[in-house]
Amino acid sequence: MVSSTPTLLRHHRPFLAFWLARVCTASAFQMLTVAIGWHLYQLTSSVLDLGLAGLVEFTPRVLFMLHTGHVADRYDRRRIAALCQALQGLVALTLVVCSLSDSVSRNLIFLMAFCLGAARAFEMPTTQALLPNIVPAGLFPRAVAASASAMQMATIVAPAAGGFLYAFGSTWVYGPSVVLYVLAMGLVSTLPAREAASTVGKATLQSLLAGIHFIRSRPDILGAISLDLFAVLLGGATALLPVFARDILLTGPWGLGMLRSAPAVGALVTSFWLARFPIERKVGRTMFAGVAVFGVATIAFGLSTSFWFSLLVLAVLGASDMISMVIRGAFVQLETPDEMRGRVSAVNGLFIGASNQLGEFESGFTAHWFGTVTAVVLGGVGTLVVCGAWIKLFPSLAQRDRMHR
Template sequence: MSMSEPASLRKSKAFILFWFTRVLSASGFQILSVALAWQVYSRSHQVLDLGLIGLAQFAPRLLFMLSAGDAADRYDRGRIVAISQLVQALTALALAWVATQAQLGREWIFLLAVILGTARTFEMPALQALLPGLVPSALLPSALATSSSGMQAATIISPALGGFLYVLGASSVYGISAALYLLALWLIMQIPAALPRAISTEARLPALLAGIRYIRSKPELLGAISLDLFAVLLGGATALLPVYAQDILLTGPVGLGALRSAPAVGALGMSVWLAWYPPQRRVGKLMFAAVALFGIATMVFGISRSFPLSILALVILGASDMISVVIRSSLVQLETPDEMRGRVSAVNALFIGASNQLGEFESGLTAAAFGTVPSVIMGGAGTLLVAGIWIKKFPALAKRDRLYKR
């Protein structure tokens, strides 16, 4: 891009590149995730292994979260994203090789899942911190919803495609995933490194902890981020979808792809709606209502033996989660100064990772102990309980009226 172009035009082009980068990266990860889950479960038939895959991806986030956030505030965020996507592409190729080596144990898959989780640990805060520099603050909620709509569209198509292509072998799925990551890498490299932003100059150790201190000083941020953590940690059932597809709904890998796509269908529809009609008033109450609906939909999915009903429950689950995601993400970005967005986004990414990857481990653990269906039902009930407790614990968040303070 020419630096002689008007700043508004440069930012518009940069946002388009960002949008396509996120879509391609999400597609690569979703396709890879379908193959990874099915490959592990088909090898061992141990439901706990599905949880261990989530734990393997979460552990690096716990270890490197502070460093990832500090890096996003000290160095060029686009280049961090590019390096992370290169590592993920190479990991996908390594998984393709492992899939052809029947003599290799599942430990190799867990090791590569750790590498994948490490790359995503550095990618997420850098990506999240990039967006506010590309749009005016007043348009950020709509931009977040627009960005999410593209990602969710990819999440609809990619798992179904991954499940279909798995018939040809896991290597085919991993190869396509690697190609998508490499294309995303090329696009993110087109965003100028010189987009103006503040750069952190704090000493290294205080800087590492600054994101945690900042969130603790803002009860509304702490409440919103922790609500997502505990609600999805308890209510997430996606780790158990291979069990439902193979043993309960009897749909096979193609059905697994459809089940993984269903939450994204709901999320896409809701994100398109929110892009045109972003939340304006009573955003706190809206977020809590969405979390409660997420819990109810999880319970319905847990008890369902009907494939259409299960799909519908997952669609509603995805739509309600998107409402919470847009409100929480908007609050995090709008309430955080630019020079701290990397570190605050890293803490937010840790909470997201805990709710997703650690939630997968929790789901696998409880399913192994109590059974798959009871585990999902208890998780949905736990989400409802968390929503009720958080309303009392964070009254300012529940009473929050607007996202953007004029």
């Protein structure tokens, strides 16, 4: 019988600590994102500043891409993760102090956004590379799904909690965020150390580029990572949800909130299912099927004029994305040697970040030229075209039977 998520947590205490740390950091970040965005808009009343804040936060991921993976492979990953969480907690604490003294400014928020982005740029590949060190390979696919559930739970609950607490004042959001980051630091510090010391030497151009070279030398990994990049780049419709909520589905802010939560609800339910019943065979076909359903759901959402049907297809969209994400995340980590996982995760993280950021730009650009509905439908069609093309370009990935060969 397949072990369930509770069994995974019960028999692997390090993973329980890892999972709880993910819940804490993801919740704190979601709350900070809501508070910072609202605080900035209160100060400047500029939509452009909201976009610039997101760009500033994303910039460190590009600037430090090669170094983040090298650091994750060379040094103690527990300490790196704890330091990253400490920096994010310091950002929240700075905002607490400045809010109490009424000295929060536009430039301070941009500076804090950059620091937050820098910490997350190092934290993401470190935590991804840390997970295979604390979970046996046989349970790893289930661990990836259970870990993803922590992110989805935070995505559903934390933004609403942050918005509710902000009604009492910004410090009511920044303060709890500090506490959550401190809890995460304590949990990460209890994780076991790596069994063997890293063999990565000092940073050189060759070692920094090793992650890129490794991905290029593994067609399955390259295919999976690039498939996610282009599928999300073309199929992402979240940036246009406010337009659908107000002008097409004729709902208010409450409707927009439900539309934003729907993909996370579908993803959360699917992550629990995959943790209970992991995909062990025909993983290539299943991953491509998930991407194809993602494209079809995007088209259905673009054509929908029913609020409740839109919620349903968005939930399906989130569920299908979770299937492909869990498969991709599991086999990429299992196929990558431990001494390379940090650098490969750094490249993967850049692809994910780029697809999300550029996907929002692509959606806005095509909506400006062709109209909102047409833009979303074209994005879904583009996802299906990419899916078919990648099956031809990466046949070994499409025919892949198991996570780890």
